[in-house]
Structures are given as structure tokens and as C-alpha cells.
Amino acid sequence: MKxxxxxxxxxxxxxxINASLAGVLSEARRAGVEPMIAVGGIEGVLxxxxxxxxxxxxFDLAALRDxxxxxxxxxxxxxxxxxxxxxxxxxxxxxxxxxxxxGGNDSMDTCHKVSRIAGDTRVVGVAKTIDNDLDLTDHCPGxxxxxxxxxVTVRELGLDVRSLPIHVVVVELMGRNAGWxxxxxxxxxxxxxxxxxxxxxxxxVFDEERxxxxxxxxxxxxxxxxxxxxxxxxxxxxxxxVAESGLVDGFGHRVPGGTAQALSNILLRSGIxxxxxxxxxxxxxxxxxxxxxxxxxxxxxxxRSFLAAADGQSGMMIGLRRVTDDPYEIxxxxxxxxxxxxxxxxxxxEMIAAxxxxxxETFDRYARPLIGATLPSxxxxxxxxx
Amino acid sequence: MKxxxxxxxxxxxxxxINASLAGVLSEARRAGVEPMIAVGGIEGVLxxxxxxxxxxxxFDLAALRDxxxxxxxxxxxxxxxxxxxxxxxxxxxxxxxxxxxxGGNDSMDTCHKVSRIAGDTRVVGVAKTIDNDLDLTDHCPGxxxxxxxxxVTVRELGLDVRSLPIHVVVVELMGRNAGWxxxxxxxxxxxxxxxxxxxxxxxxVFDEERxxxxxxxxxxxxxxxxxxxxxxxxxxxxxxxVAESGLVDGFGHRVPGGTAQALSNILLRSGIxxxxxxxxxxxxxxxxxxxxxxxxxxxxxxxRSFLAAADGQSGMMIGLRRVTDDPYEIxxxxxxxxxxxxxxxxxxxEMIAAxxxxxxETFDRYARPLIGATLPSxxxxxxxxx
Numbered sequence: 075m076k077x078x079x080x081x082x083x084x085x086x087x088x089x090x091i092n093a094s095l096a097g098v099l100s101e102a103r104r105a106g107v108e109p110m111i112a113v114g115g116i117e118g119v120l121x122x123x124x125x126x127x128x129x130x131x132x133f134d135l136a137a138l139r140d141x142x143x144x145x146x147x148x149x150x151x152x153x154x155x156x157x158x159x160x161x162x163x164x165x166x167x168x169x170x171x172x173x174x175x176x177g178g179n180d181s182m183d184t185c186h187k188v189s190r191i192a193g194d195t196r197v198v199g200v201a202k203t204i205d206n207d208l209d210l211t212d213h214c215p216g217x218x219x220x221x222x223x224x225x226v227t228v229r230e231l232g233l234d235v236r237s238l239p240i241h242v243v244v245v246e247l248m249g250r251n252a253g254w255x256x257x258x259x260x261x262x263x264x265x266x267x268x269x270x271x272x273x274x275x276x277x278x279v280f281d282e283e284r285x286x287x288x289x290x291x292x293x294x295x296x297x298x299x300x301x302x303x304x305x306x307x308x309x310x311x312x313x314x315x316v317a318e319s320g321l322v323d324g325f326g327h328r329v330p331g332g333t334a335q336a337l338s339n340i341l342l343r344s345g346i347x348x349x350x351x352x353x354x355x356x357x358x359x360x361x362x363x364x365x366x367x368x369x370x371x372x373x374x375x376x377x378r379s380f381l382a383a384a385d386g387q388s389g390m391m392i393g394l395r396r397v398t399d400d401p402y403e404i405x406x407x408x409x410x411x412x413x414x415x416x417x418x419x420x421x422x423x424e425m426i427a428a429x430x431x432x433x434x435e436t437f438d439r440y441a442r443p444l445i446g447a448t449l450p451s452x453x454x455x456x457x458x459x460x
Numbered sequence: 461m462k463x464x465x466x467x468x469x470x471x472x473x474x475x476x477i478n479a480s481l482a483g484v485l486s487e488a489r490r491a492g493v494e495p496m497i498a499v500g501g502i503e504g505v506l507x508x509x510x511x512x513x514x515x516x517x518x519f520d521l522a523a524l525r526d527x528x529x530x531x532x533x534x535x536x537x538x539x540x541x542x543x544x545x546x547x548x549x550x551x552x553x554x555x556x557x558x559x560x561x562x563g564g565n566d567s568m569d570t571c572h573k574v575s576r577i578a579g580d581t582r583v584v585g586v587a588k589t590i591d592n593d594l595d596l597t598d599h600c601p602g603x604x605x606x607x608x609x610x611x612v613t614v615r616e617l618g619l620d621v622r623s624l625p626i627h628v629v630v631v632e633l634m635g636r637n638a639g640w641x642x643x644x645x646x647x648x649x650x651x652x653x654x655x656x657x658x659x660x661x662x663x664x665v666f667d668e669e670r671x672x673x674x675x676x677x678x679x680x681x682x683x684x685x686x687x688x689x690x691x692x693x694x695x696x697x698x699x700x701x702v703a704e705s706g707l708v709d710g711f712g713h714r715v716p717g718g719t720a721q722a723l724s725n726i727l728l729r730s731g732i733x734x735x736x737x738x739x740x741x742x743x744x745x746x747x748x749x750x751x752x753x754x755x756x757x758x759x760x761x762x763x764r765s766f767l768a769a770a771d772g773q774s775g776m777m778i779g780l781r782r783v784t785d786d787p788y789e790i791x792x793x794x795x796x797x798x799x800x801x802x803x804x805x806x807x808x809x810e811m812i813a814a815x816x817x818x819x820x821e822t823f824d825r826y827a828r829p830l831i832g833a834t835l836p837s838x839x840x841x842x843x844x845x846x
Contacts, residue, residue, distance in 0.1 A: 087620050113843045114623060125843040137839030143619030145841050150625050227742050233529030234473050234745040237500060239536050243741065319724075319735060331735060335718055338705075349705060349717060351740035355629065356613050359620040361836050362748040450747050453523030455531050457499045457511040 077105075079172040079380070080165070082112040082119055084181030087144040088204050088216025089223075089364050090372035094176055095146065096139035097376025098200070099127065103135075105384060107172070115149035116175070116184055120157055122164050139373065142359035152326075153184055158191050165195045172196045172383040176376075178203030178214070179418055182391060186411035189389035196383040199391035199411050200376055204358045206254035209417035210409050211393030215375050216358070218368030218444035220248070221258030223357040226449055228303055229262035231351070232269025233452060235299040241347040242289060242300045245270075246334030248357055250307035250327070252420045253277050255357070258441055259303035260433045266454050269301035274337075276307040277421050278430040280316055285337065286344055288431055293346075306333045365446030371404070378406050402443035463491075465558040465766070466551070468498040468505055470567030473530040474590050474602025475609075475750045476758035480562055481532065482525035483762025484586070485513060489521075491770060493558070501535035502561070502570055506543055508550050525759060528745035538712075539570055544577050551581045558582045558769040562762075564589030564600070565804055568777060572797035575775035582769040585777035585797050586762055590744045592640035595803035596795050597779030601761050602744070604754030604830035606634070607644030609743040612835055614689055615648035617737065618655025619838060621685040627733040628675060628686045631656075632720030634743055636693035636713070638806045639663050641743070644827055645689035646819045652840050655687035660723075662693040663807050664816040666702055671723065672730055674817055679732075692719045751832030757790070764792050788829035 079102050081095055095111075102109045109127040112118035125146075130138070138145055153161065165173060173195050175185040182199045189197035201208055206217035224247050235243050249255040253275030260273055271292045274280060292300050308316050319331030334350035341348035371394065378392045390408050397403040425437035465488050467481055481497075488495045495513040498504035511532075516524070524531055539547065551559060559581050561571040568585045575583035587594055592603035610633055621629050635641040639661030646659055657678045660666060678686050694702050705717030720736035727734035757780065764778045776794050783789040811823035 086624070111841065111843065125841065127841070130841075134839055137837070138841070141619065141838040141840065142616055143621075143838075144623055145839075147623030147843065148625075226748075227746075230528055230745040230747065231741055233527065234741050235529075237530055237533030238472070239534075319728075329735075332721055335721060342705075349740070350738070351742065352736070352738040353740075353742055354735070354737035355617055355620050356737065356739055356742075359616040360613075361616065361838070362612075451523070452527040452529075452747070453520055453531075454527065454529075455497065455511065455513070455516075455524070457497065457533065 076108050077171040078108045078110065078169055079174065080110050080112055080124065080170045081146060081174045081176065082115050083144040083146045083148045084115040084175060084177035084184065085148060085150060086204070086358065087142060087148060088202055088358050089142045089219040089360060090216055090369045091176065091202055092141050092145040093139045093369050093372035094200050094202060094215060094376035096135050097373040098174055098380045099135055101377050101380035111146035114147040115151065116153060117149040117151040118147060119161055119164055124168065140361060142361055153187065158187065161188055162191045162193060165192055170195050172198070174198050174200050174379055176200040176202050178205065178208060179416060182208065182411055183415040186389065186415040189411060196386065196388040198379045198383045198387065200379045201391055201393060204255060205249050205252050207252040207418045207420065208414060209419045210414055212396040212404060213394060213444055215368060215372035217254060218365035218446060219363065220255055220357045221261070221441060222365040222445035223360050223363040224255055224259045225261040225445055226363055227353055228259040228270050228301060229267055229449060232262065232267045232299070232301050235301065238299060240349055241293065241298050242302060242341055244302045244304055244334040244337045244348060244350045246304055246306050246350065246352040248354065249276065249305045251276055251418060253305050254421060256303050256305040257421060257425065257433045257437055258445065261438065261442055261445060268296060270303035271296055271300045272302045272431045273433060274302070274304040274308050274431065275421060275426060276305045276309065277426060279311050280308040281311065282340055285340065289341060289346060302337065304333055304337055306331060308333060365444060367444060367446040374406065382408065399439045399443065463493045463557040464496065464555055465493050465560065466496050466498055466510070466556045467532060467560045467562065468501050469530040469532045469534045470501040470561060470563035470570065471534060471536060472590070472744065473528060473534060474588055474744050475528045475605040475746060476602055476755045477562065477588050478527050478531040479525045479755050479758035480586050480588060480601060480762035482521050483759040484560055484766045485521055487763050487766035497532035500533040501537065502539060503535040503537040504533060505547055505550055510554065526747060528747055539573065544573065547574055548577045548579060551578055556581050560584050560586050560765055562586040562588050564591065564594060565802060568594065568797055569801040572775065572801040575797060582772065582774040584765045584769045584773065586765045587777055587779060590641060591635050591638050593638040593804045593806065594800060595805045596800055598782040598790060599780060599830055601754060601758035603640060604751035604832060605749065606641055606743045607647065607827060608751040608831035609746050609749040610641055610645045611647040611831055612749055613739060614645040614656050614687060615653055615835060618648065618653045618687050621687065624685060625733070626735055627679065627684050628688060628727055630688045630690055630720040630723045630734060630736045632690055632692050632736065632738040634740065635662065635691045637662055637804060639691050640807060642689050642691040643807060643811065643819045643823055644831065647824070647828055647831060654682060656689035657682055657686045658688045658817045659819060660688065660690040660694050660817065661807060661812060662691045662695065663812060665697050666694040667697065668726055671726065675727060675732060688723065690719055690723055692717060694719060751830060753830060753832040760792065768794065785825045785829065
């Protein structure tokens with residue numbers, strides 16, 4: 075009897091999330107396995123909302139690989155104790171041989187728990203998160219593209235405000251507890267373009283007075299056109315978020331938001347001209363700013379996840395191990411889901427500058443290869459170096 | 461004696477503003493005219509902050525053409541009565557034969573007034589604004605690229621939230637008084653992707669209750685993943701902006717901002733899950749989302765501005781006249797600066813849907829050719845049409 079696979083996606087999409095799905099599907103096709111998705115993540119599994127992908131052509135597969143947004147639909151649903159037997163029953167009744175769950179921290183926790191009750195179904199986690207906060211793996215598919223977006227966007231913002239009477243632009247970048255994505259904005263710099271001039275990470279306590287001092291010092295050094303990159307999740311000394319969106323997600327986490335506007339308001343109140351930007355979700359769904367390295371790794375993670383399941387593995391996830399920084403080389407390793415589940419990797423001290431408002435060379439060496447091909451370059455008339 | 465030209469840029473940059481500068485420079489080079497910029501717009505002229513571009517290579521010129529941000533530096537300075545004689549003196553003393561001022565409404569007003577007191581200097585306005593609110597010209601260089609950015613970004617946002625438990629995403633787009641750029645988000649739609657589901661323009665009075673009704677109706681029709689595009693400048697029935705940034709610009713205009721967050725808060729207070737986005741300046745400085753049509757027209761406008769000045773014209777601006785929509789064909793015409801100066805073109809009624817929350821076919825016919833080559837396409841698994 076033909077074997078069957080089921081694929082589902084949990085949590086927020088990335089620009090390359092469907093590259094992982096395409097990777098799984100490419101191997102399933104080769105192996106003659108019937109491909110299905112559960113629509114809307116683990117909720118779709120629970121509800122038996124399956125959709126067959128037998129009709130997809132090779133052309134569709136290639137187009138899907140390059141499409142942002144969770145192609146199979148997603149969810150932020152936390153399974154209750156009562157749900158697990160139901161998930162097990164669905165996997166058994168629908169005769170699913172391989173189940174793949176594509177997600178971040180919370181989804182890997184779900185995936186781990188499902189793997190324990192899934193009977194004969196092989197359960198493999200496919201790593202995905204723009205936040206780069208999954209533990210053990212060197213980095214995570216989805217991060218490189220969002221990081222590239224942040225670097226290019228901040229570089230272009232720097233060009234825009236370089237010579238304008240906007241004195242300070244504060245740009246809010248995603249990442250609630252981990253600063254990886256905000257730190258990636260620092261990759262925007264080259265010899266002529268110094269944006270972002272200041273970087274505020276959730277790993278560093280935010281202090282309003284120090285912030286004002288930092289901005290005034292940056293204005294003294296660089297003049298006008300200061301770009302401040304700030305993580306949406308920065309917190310004060312008491313651990314309170316500087317701004318909150320008013321939302322609580324399905325896992326009970328309070329959702330930050332409006333942080334750039336809050337910082338811009340602090341500056342305005344002190345008489346410093348400022349405006350705020352929040353590209354938000356655009357960072358995780360821009361097709362044109364996908365990192366080629368990230369896309370390849372997302373596809374490979376999917377492909378190798380299928381091969382692992384077909385090989386009889388279960389309760390594991392394909393992760394990345396750094397072999398060398400320069401030339402950039404990685405290897406794919408197996409990680410036990412139990413070791414990954416529910417853990418969160420924030421930025422280590424050695425990647426954060428002593429000032430607390432910048433990254434270090436160590437971060438640059440780590441992150442630069444992940445954003446892919448050289449960033450777009452620009453010609454600036456050197457009038458300010460005359 | 462070798463003739464001399466001076467070029468300056470006023471107001472906010474566009475993604476193709478330097479294509480116009482490159483167009484002027486390409487003809488100046490051919491004519492053997494000495495090229496100079498005034499750094500920082502009309503303030504740079506006033507202060508005599510000149511910078512020679514004699515050293516630029518052809519390669520630099522090509523790279524400058526493709527660089528966003530005001531390459532010559534910009535300003536938002538309104539000349540006082542006392543400044544005009546000083547500007548005239550600078551142009552005379554520095555023996556400027558041709559002066560080009562690249563800007564929008566306010567800059568064309570400045571340019572017009574300078575042309576009247578400039579003595580032997582030929583003064584030509586070079587049109588530029590992402591807002592598309594310059595009168596008489598069919599459209600304005602800079603608009604097509606920002607419009608393309610908005611269409612692609614909203615399409616991708618629609619993909620991202622299509623199947624997520626985020627119910628409504630409100631995205632704030634630039635344009636204080638004219639809705640052209642926000643309307644351009646509607647060009648994002650295709651047969652599968654319906655974002656933006658609602659469009660709020662500054663030409664239409666905003667009403668909170670009606671907004672809640674609109675969103676609830678959209679949720680009924682489309683389910684989750686609603687994208688609302690809103691102009692930063694929407695106002696209520698009393699003419700008050702829905703949100704203000706706290707800034708006043710150099711021309712005394714109050715600067716709107718935070719509108720998407722304000723709308724998102726309205727939804728949250730009514731129990732509708734929502735988040736807000738504000739790509740802001742990114743829309744006017746993305747190199748990858750430049751419209752090829754816009755870039756060519758910006759370059760041509762610059763080139764023809766030089767030729768007009770060299771031909772002895774002054775006090776005029778090169779504008780665009782629509783010949784046919786399909787196939788798209790335009791002609792370049794001369795416009796008297798006096799007729800353009802200080803006027804503002806908002807969206808006409810026939811381009812706004814009767815509902816007040818969408819655009820019409822007339823707008824689509826007008827705007828679609830301006831955003832350039834076909835938008836990126838995406839593959840969506842048709843699970844919701846099963």
C-alpha cells in the first residue's frame with residue numbers, strides 16, 4: 075500500500091517556510107509517498123482538515139518554494155492534554171506514516187509531545203523561525219531572509235535620511251525576547267553608510283535617560299540622519315516591555331508592539347525631531363529580499379527531514395552545525411526534539427558590544443554569511459567628505 | 461567660457477530621485493557644461509554649499525541613477541522674503557547659467573519664485589514626489605516606485621496573514637492629503653489574493669463606527685487574514701487627523717503618523733484581534749522595488765529639463781501627459797511653474813469607490829502602468845477552494 079505523509083506548519087511564517095515544504099515534497103515525490111497537508115497547523119490535524127497535494131506539478135513545486143507565507147495555513151494553538159489522544163487517533167485512522175511539523179519553539183514542543191503518542195507514525199520536526207531562538211541548531215531557516223530584509227531596509231533608510239531634516243528615525247524590528255533580528259540591522263553598514271547608529275536589543279535593559287544620552291552623543295558624532303534600530307521586545311529594569319500591543323497569543327505570551335513609536339515619543343518630548351517606522355511582518359514575507367543561503371538551507375532541511383523519517387527516525391529535528399565561518403560551511407545534524415523543545419536561545423554576551431547599543435565582530439562573523447549574496451550597493455556623492 | 465549648471469533637491473527623497481539628477485548630468489556632460497550640486501536643497505544654494513561633480517565617471521553616473529535617497533542632500537526650508545535677493549546674488553556671483561530644482565509642491569513654489577529673481581540664470585523645475593499630488597502633470601516621477609512598493613508589500617502581507625490567527629492587519633501608507641499611494645495598495649490584488657480588503661483614503665471622511673462595521677463585514681465575507689490599507693493622513697468629520705506624530709515640518713504643516721496603530725487600537729478595544737504595520741520611509745527608498753517605468757520617466761524628465769534650459773527656457777517644469785492607457789504611452793510637455801506652484805492634486809471622485817473603502821476601475825487603468833513590470837507572482841495551495 076502506498077505510504078502517506080502529512081505536513082503542517084505552526085506559528086508565524088517566514089519568507090522561506092514553503093521552501094522547507096517543497097524540500098519534503100520533492101523527496102516524497104521521489105519515494106512515491108502520497109503527500110498531504112493539514113490545513114492550519116496542529117489545529118488542522120486535530121480537526122482532520124487534510125488536503126492532498128497529489129495534483130501539484132513540478133512547476134507548482136518550484137513556485138511554492140519561492141512563495142512567502144505559510145502555504146499550508148498555520149495556527150497558534152496549544153494542544154490540551156485532552157487533544158493528544160485525538161491527534162493520535164487522527165494519525166492512526168488516516169494511516170499517516172510520516173508526520174512533519176514545521177515551526178519554532180512552541181511548535182517543536184508540540185511536535186515532541188505528538189511524537190510520544192503517535193504510535194507507528196514517524197514524527198519529525200522541521201525547524202523554522204525568523205527569531206533564530208531555537209536552541210542547539212547553529213541558526214534556523216527563516217532567520218537569514220528576515221535578517222537580510224532588516225539589513226537592506228536599514229541601509230536604505232540610512233540613505234534616505236542621510237541628508238534630511240529628520241534628525242532621528244527609530245525603526246522597530248521583530249523579535250520578542252531574542253535580539254538576533256534587530257542585531258542583523260548592523261550588517262547594513264559599509265564604509266560610507268553608518269546606519270544603524272544605535273541598536274537596542276531585548277537582552278539589554280532599556281533605560282530612558284541612557285537612551286537620550288546615546289542619541290545626543292550619536293548626533294554629536296554623526297550629525298543628522300541618525301537611525302536607531304530597536305527590538306519590539308525591549309524591557310525596562312523591572313522587566314516591563316517598553317510598549318505592548320494589547321494582544322496575547324495562543325500560548326499566553328503577551329505580544330509587544332509600538333516600541334519604535336514609544337521611543338520616538340521620548341525623543342519628541344525632549345525636543346529631538348524624530349519619526350518611527352515599523353516594517354513588521356514585511357520582514358518575514360519579502361520575496362525579493364530572500365537570502366539565497368537561507369532558501370537553500372530551508373529546502374535542504376525539508377529534504378533531509380523526509381529522508382530521516384523514511385529511514386525510520388522519529389522525535390527528532392534536522393538542525394545546522396557550523397563547520398567554518400569563512401568560507402561559510404555548515405553540516406546538517408539530527409537533534410532530539412526533547413532537547414530542543416520549549417527552550418529559547420537569546421544572544422550571548424560576546425555578540426553584544428560593551429556599550430549595550432551595538433553588536434560585536436563575533437556577531438558579524440556569525441550572521442553575515444546567513445544573509446546571502448552581497449547586499450545591494452549604492453553610489454553616494456561624497457559631498458560630506460569634501 | 462564653460463557654462464555652469466547647479467542642481468538641488470528639496471523635500472523628501474524618492475527611490476528614483478537620483479535618476480532625474482543622472483538624466484540632467486548625462487546631458488550636461490554631452491553639452492560640456494560644468495556640473496555642480498548645491499548640498500541640502502535651497503538652503504545649500506543660500507549658503508553657497510556647492511560641490512562639483514566634474515570628477516564623476518560614467519560608471520558613477522549609472523550607479524547614482526540606481527541609488528535611492530536624495531544624492532545631493534535635501535531640506536525642508538521655506539525661503540523668507542529676505543532670502544530671495546541672497547539666492548539671486550549667489551546664482552549671479554557663482555555664474556550659474558542653469559539652475560534645476562528637483563522637488564514637489566513646495567519646492568516648485570520655491571523654484572517659481574527663484575525663477576522670477578534669477579536674472580540671467582535659467583531656472584527649471586524637475587518634478588518629483590511619491591505623493592503624486594503635483595497638479596497638471598498626469599503623474600509624477602517617484603510615485604510609480606512607491607506605488608509598486610505598496611502593491612507588492614500589501615500582496616505579501618496578504619499572503620502572510622492569509623491563514624494566521626491574526627484577524628486584521630492595518631498597514632499605514634504615506635500620503636498626507638492625497639490618497640494616491642494608499643490607493644496603489646489595491647493594485648496588489650489578483651484572483652487568489654484579495655488584500656487589501658479595505659482601503660481608507662484621506663479624501664474620504666473617517667468614521668470610527670463605520671470602520672468597525674466595514675471590518676466586521678469584511679470578516680464575514682473573507683474570514684480571517686483581513687488587510688486594511690490606511691493613509692497616514694485620514695481625518696474625521698471635523699477635519700482632525702486620526703493620529704499625529706507630534707511633528708511640524710519646515711513649511712508649517714503638521715505631520716501625521718501612528719494612524720495604523722490608532723486603527724488597530726480601535727479594533728482591539730472592540731475585541732477584534734489586530735496588529736499594525738508602518739513601512740513608512742521604506743516605501744520611498746527600496747531599490748529592489750523601483751518601477752522600471754518610473755525610473756525611465758525620472759531619467760527622461762531630468763534629461764529633458766536640461767535640454768529645455770539649454771534651449772533658453774526658464775520658469776517651467778517638464779511634466780507628463782497621458783496619450784493612451786493601453787498600450788501605456790505618455791508624452792513630455794512643458795508646464796509653467798506659476799500654474800503648478802503650491803497646488804495640490806488629490807484623488808478625483810471617479811477613482812474612489814462609492815463604498816469609500818476601495819478604488820475604481822478608473823484608478824486601476826490610470827495607476828497600473830506606472831508601477832512597471834508585472835508584480836511578482838506566487839503559488840498558493842488551493843486548500844480554501846476545495
